[in-house]
Amino acid sequence: MSENAIGVFDSGVGGLTVLHELRRLLPGENLVYLGDTARVPYGTKSPETVRKYALQAAEFLIAQRVKMVVVACNTASSFALQLLQQQLSVPVVGVIAPGADRAVRLTAHGVVGVIGTDGTVHSDAYPRALKALQPQVSVVSVACPLFVPLAEEGWAEHEIARLAAEEYLAPLVAAGIDTLVLGCTHYPLLKPTLKAVLPPSIKLVDSAEETALVVQQLLTDRGELNAQQNGCWQFYVTDVPTRFVRVGSGFLGQPVEPVERISLPACPTCSQESPQGRLS
């Protein structure tokens, strides 16, 4: 077993849904969460920029002696997972493969829908992951830019969310999907609304849940599960924590604390610098 923490990072609060699932499934694990709030969102940035930011974030977690890094961000999973797996000395798990894996096992007719941010949908990450697992699968993707602010606003179950969901999901239903992947870490909050709008025959895949299951399996295989009763957690952010704490508590269902602000080198040319050297 290992008492070292599981390190989790995202560009902001979204990854807290993954942290929530990890806590639920693995209550004995210590957790370290980094929200790179000074540079949020990753989704609008270029792949090179995202790779540099993700590497800096992961290196910060490594400096906290984590036993594993979870990339709880679809954009970073899409662009940086391979790089992190090559560069880091601990296992690295992203959020895309676990959801894709579940989707190909669930789909009856081989027509899978994917919803995500503009960046995730344009990255083509899910179609690639799904087709790598099952080449015949047909994938229909729709970007849903309103879902993130709806979740952050606490309006995930408001009539506005229902109307937006109807708009976004209509082409997916028309395309005959039988499985829908929630390809953004914010979207688990919208599950009740999505279920209400979708025909009951369409199955939802929650990437946060699937990712937690993959982490559990990996720690079990490596003999690194933490046997203690109640793990602790620590939050880090790269900008003023006020908003992160306020919105994040809605995501976690409990207070986001303790939280500490750190600095990461924001300039791509600084990416070789040790993040520990820049703590403020």
Added chain:
Amino acid sequence: MSENAIGVFDSGVGGLTVLHELRRLLPGENLVYLGDTARVPYGTKSPETVRKYALQAAEFLIAQRVKMVVVACNTASSFALQLLQQQLSVPVVGVIAPGADRAVRLTAHGVVGVIGTDGTVHSDAYPRALKALQPQVSVVSVACPLFVPLAEEGWAEHEIARLAAEEYLAPLVAAGIDTLVLGCTHYPLLKPTLKAVLPPSIKLVDSAEETALVVQQLLTDRGELNAQQNGCWQFYVTDVPTRFVRVGSGFLGQPVEPVERISLPACPTCSQESPQGRLS
């Protein structure tokens, strides 16, 4: 007169509403627009970070030999205007003072509403600007995080926008405002929806329009108006331009071109570097 361009910057596409008004009011002016898309949004960042970013953006425009800088971003206007006015050799106009100035002249009962992003509302910039002009004025502010994605999605006049506007504006109407300042450069796209939701007695102040009027007056006073018939424009962005071009054309009502990608030093510690030296 001066044939030098007017420089305009924002963290993203929002400032294009200001550019649109400048073009409408001053068709002979050459315009240079910088969208700092690699670092969007400014609204979630700390005041120090915003000041550094704004200074870098303004310095890039100065290097393009602009005769004036328009800070077409509420966050940067709130945190960085004074600094830019001290540091730059050309006049600098923000978007907050023009809107505040119009509002205190329009309000009959001295109760002014302000809507903006989370960052703008929490910065308290409008209440400060309004009270500086008229200490007795009462200000009621509401953050409307859904309005930016609604505008960018092309849904500014959709039923979803109407419902969101009803939610956001209800407390302002209940508070008895007679004037409403659109404190975000994205919001002019929502004017038809806001007008439909608000009682007709409430007057709307469009900061983009007011800012263009202030620029016109300033250039007139300085004898720097460009007498040519049709000015040209040039767009710069700090990340891949695809999304900026697509969403921006909806804001401008015409194609966003020519557009060129540049690099600005993203690291606060690099802020002394000349941005020209980092063009890519």
